[in-house]
Amino acid sequence: MKQLLSGNEAIALGAYHAGVRVGAAYPGTPSTEIMESLAQFSEIYTEWSTNEKVAMEVALGASYAGVRAMASMKHVGLNVASDPFMAAATTGVDGGLVIVECDDPGEHSSQGEQDNRHYARMAKVPMLEPTDSQEAYELMDWAFRISEEFDTPVLVRSTTRLSHCKTVVNVDRERLSELKKPQFKASPAKYVMVPSNARVRRSAMEERILKLREYVNDFPLNEIIMNDTKIGIISSGVGYQYAREVFKDASHLKLVTVYPFPDRLIREFSEKVERILVIEELDPFIEEEVQRLGIPVTGKEFIPIIGELNPEIIENRAIEAGLLPEKTTTNPHPKAPAASLPPRPPLLCAGCPHMAAEYSFRKLGLAERDDTGDQNEEKFDKNRIIVTGDIGCYTLGVYAPLFALDTTACMGASIGQALGLEKAGVKDKIIAVIGDSTFFHSGITALIDVIYNQGTTTVIIMDNGTTAMTGHQGHPGTGISATQRQVTQVDLESLVRGIGIDDVSVVGAFDLKEINSAVKNSVQSEKPSVVIVRGACPTHIRIKSTPYQVDTEKCTGCHMCLRLGCPAMRITGDTVAIDTESCTGCSVCAQICPVKCIQVVS
Ligand SMILES: Cc1ncc(C[n+]2csc(CCOP(=O)(O)OP(=O)(O)O)c2C)c(N)n1
CATH class of the missing domain: 3.40.50.920 (Rossmann fold)
Structure with missing residues (x-):
């Protein structure tokens, strides 16, 4: 049967037909659709894990139980998962263990560019790379077989173009009818990596790679x-x-x-x-x-x-x-149409629940910026705040006009960086901004560090009830599983209180006054504090209240409202117009307007 499949869909189908029993992942472009596709098969256990490290550990545990398991992630996710990945390379497997990682050359949607082929060399494990969806489909079967035959995790590498392009796949297999039964065979020498055992396994790794070197010379898909x-x-x-x-x-x-x-x-x-x-x-x-x-x-x-x-x-x-x-003829390769369009920075969406909070930072004393967003040295402000940022839609607040963030390194880094700035002796007030999914992913451990080491950081958790940036996947705070089932929901507020933060406030994401006062209080507090800014993502849960419009008679053209960066607003002549189609009626612009000329459409 022929099917038109993206590389990611082909990987999932290939894994399914190869008899995978457990699949774990954390979303991240360009890998996300692998788990989304795998989760369609109800006989498989699939999960969104809290982060890639956990996904790797879940898959490794399942492999130790003798069943075929896979973990999928984006390239930088393998950095997060590298510790259990290296451990898996050392212990080896029982059931086939395949790790699919997707590199993002060109950083279409990533905080960095890296070539993860080096991980294969470092961990001394085989890496397979398909050239189209057909091969992606076929290679999954090979990957599981190689994993079991050579007692090794196998890396399958994809890249953005391969993951997202659709090509025809001849689907010539069905799911294996005989799957290995789950059974854990105790073997501390193999699975308990105390130094004496790990040393033995280290030699096994070298022997394994020598055998694999021979094997790949006759690999039929080369x-x-x-x-x-x-x-x-x-x-x-x-x-x-x-x-x-x-x-x-x-x-x-x-x-x-x-x-x-x-x-x-x-x-x-x-x-x-x-x-x-x-x-x-x-x-x-x-x-x-x-x-x-x-x-x-x-x-x-x-x-x-x-x-x-x-x-x-x-x-x-x-x-x-x-x-x-x-070239004797004109170039046969069509130019990307985007090349002729004016550049547009990525923006927060109209009605985004991150907008008001990020806007409030300016009032609290963000350093004055020049056009590039860099600090304007001539207007150095002694009482400014520093905002350490994280990764998610709220990162887009770094662009004009919000200029709301001072740092963004990798997922979960905002809170640790805030503590580091504080402990370095910086006198400015520091705010760490992190999304709900990212907080569960890797922010929580840093917040525990703040408590333990007596930091005073203000942490703002932007709780939009989803992992918006990668396409609305569930996470522990949503209580929605990879298969869209209602599962246990981890209560963010209780969690934060549970680790010892007393100063916790929950504010509405579209109430500027409430946000301003909660953040101000937190920043002034000498204790560590958390402000949860809660409001649904309008592209996830369709929220559409009555839209707003500008009373052009009253508008003074001060453009204060444009400082929000809301894409529903634009300048027309001396005044501002609101596109009522995209306006969700969040009202934040109306709260900002000094002459109250923005009102609900009558
Ligand atoms: C290590 C790593 N894993 C995954 C990603 C992909 N990614 C970018 S932001 C993000 C989470 C965004 O969710 P959240 O923090 O809730 O913010 P939102 O986008 O919902 O505002 C993910 C999964 C990444 N950049 N790095």
């Missing part, structure tokens, strides 16, 4: 395609698709086993061609492996090391490097 022998191109992932498109006449080696490296296969290919090129996104990972074999190779001298590739980039660079003749 493929040599012989054409003209002047140039031979080695590529993997979407890089392979681009390479085939741009170098139509060349010979190609498609590498699906990106780690360990099939040395015999590479030698065989290099002997058949005059010159080897490597086309790969991000780091010269394959290129360095080829170099290690003593084979002359060209790669990153002409292919960019930063960002996402596309056929146009490769073709232009190849022409510049003299690897392809000058």
Whole structure:
């Protein structure tokens, strides 16, 4: 049967047909749809875990029970999960354990760009990389089998383009009829990593990678395609698709086993061609492996090391490097339409519950900014506040006109950074801003640190009742599972009080006065305090009250309301207009207006 599937959907279906029994994930672009698709199969246990580390541990535990298990996450999620991942590499598995991680070259939706192929080398575990949805589907079966045969977790790598593009998949399997029964076989030497056991396992890891090195040389999905022998191109992932498109006449080696490296296969290919090129996104990972074999190779001298590739980039660079003749026809690769559009910064949505709170920071004394958002040194304010930020929709408050954040590093970092600034002796008041999903993910441990180490930080938890940025997945505070069932809901307020924060207030996200006074009190308090700003995300739960409009007779054109950055508002002539279609009626602009000229549409 043929199906049109995205890479992520194909990965989920491939895992399902391969007999996966437990799937755990934390959302993150470009990986999110893997779990969303897997959760459609009711005979599998699936979960949104609190974070990627927990997802990895859940999958590892299930594997120890002898069943096939997988964890999926975005590239930076593997940083969070790296501790249990390295442990899994050491203990090995029982049931097949596959970790699907999705890199994001070009940082379409990520706080950083990194090439996770290095994790495979560091952990000495195999990594497979599909070149389209068909291969993504097929590789999942291979991945589970390799995991069981070699007693190792297997990494499957995808990238944004592969995860999100749809290609035709010939679905030629059904779910395995015979699944392994869950049964934990006690083996402390394998599963209890005290140093004496870990040392033994360390040797097992080396033996394992040697066997895998041999194995990958005959892996059937690695493929040599012989054409003209002047140039031979080695590529993997979407890089392979681009390479085939741009170098139509060349010979190609498609590498699906990106780690360990099939040395015999590479030698065989290099002997058949005059010159080897490597086309790969991000780091010269394959290129360095080829170099290690003593084979002359060209790669990153002409292919960019930063960002996402596309056929146009490769073709232009190849022409510049003299690897392809000058174009005689017009470029066949269509330009992205976005290139001709004026740039628009990402914005908070109309009616976003983060807007009023982020607006309130300015009143509390955010440093004066210049046009770029940097501090204006001439207007240095002694009584300012510093806002350490986190990752979620509220991060968009960093842009004009809100300029609401001073830092954003990685998920959960806001609270620890606030404590660090305080303990470094900074005299300014410090606010940490974090979303509800991110607080559960990795903010809670830092808040415990604040309590334990007697910090005085003000923490604002932006509780919009969902993981909005990645598409409204459930998290412990929502009580909605990956399969959309009602499950136990962790009460945020009790949790925060439970770890010892006495000064907790809950305020409505659209009540500016209430927010101002709660945040002000918290900032002035000498104790650690938490303000939960609660209001539903309007793109999650459709909220539409009567919209607002501007009374143009009364409007003085002061543009105070525009400081919110609400996309429903725009300047028209001397006044401001509100798009009643997108206005949700949240009323925050009306609360700001000094002449009260914004009123409900009559
Ligand atoms: C380590 C890591 N995992 C996952 C992500 C993807 N991601 C970005 S923000 C976010 C959570 C956003 O939820 P929340 O904190 O509730 O804020 P909201 O977007 O709802 O405002 C996630 C999962 C990431 N950037 N980094």
